[in-house]
Amino acid sequence: MTERGAFRRSGGAASGALAFLLVATLLAAAACGGSEEDDIKNIQATATAAARDRPSATATLDPVAAYRQKVTAAGKRLSEATDQLHKDMLAASESQADPKWPTILTTDADAVIAAVAAVKALTPPDDRFSAFAAGLNEIAAKLESGAKLLKQAIPTADQAIGAQAFFAVDEGKAKLPDALAALPAE
Known part of the structure; x- marks a missing residue:
């Protein structure tokens, strides 16, 4: 046998059978469906129908909860915002000359004002919560007043307005836990 004969393919019939299977597979795949667009439309329609027909639980959130x-x-x-403001006001009173305090106190006051706005935005679900909401809003207004007074006092370093701000924040801070604890039971 020559070298050339050693590398000769044997089984011409096997190659033909493999080619036949490949052609048959391609023809079968082509016969199974239409265009690619048809397949996508069928998949979308089936998925949409399946999603639409599937029952789902709707969450009903209890307004009181x-x-x-x-x-x-x-x-x-x-x-938390009130505690931070109160703590920083006390610390600032001991080192008023430190230039960091106006920025810190303004940031703290803004945090209290934003937190008060969030409290005031709450709407009681029914009359059982009206007195609670009124009491909480009264304390929140006291804290807001103190924070706004502080922001007014900072640029001018007005100690009289600063003292009013401190007393308003201090009073609101003292009353806030009781106001929150008055939340009626379900």
Whole structure:
């Protein structure tokens, strides 16, 4: 046998059978469907129908539970902002000459004002919560007043207005826990 004969393909019939299977597979695939666009439309229609016909549970949020959850979150935010402002006001009173305090106190006051706005935006779900909301809003207004007075006092370093601001924040901070604790039970 020559070298050339050693590398000769044997089984011409096997090659023909493989070619036949390849052609048959391609013809079968082409016969199964239309254009690519038809396949996408069929898939979309089937998926849409399946999604539309599937029952789904609708979440019904209890308005009282939702209100209680929102009050708790907004009250916590207001309490934390008030605590920070109060703490920084006390620290600033001991080192008033430090130039960092106006920026810090303004930021703290803005945080209290934003937290108050979140509390005031809450709407009681029914009359059972009206007195609670009124009491909480009264304390929130006191804290807002103190924060706004502080922002007024900072640019001019007005100690009289600063003292009014401190007393308003201090009073509101003292009353806030009781106001939040008065949230009626479900």
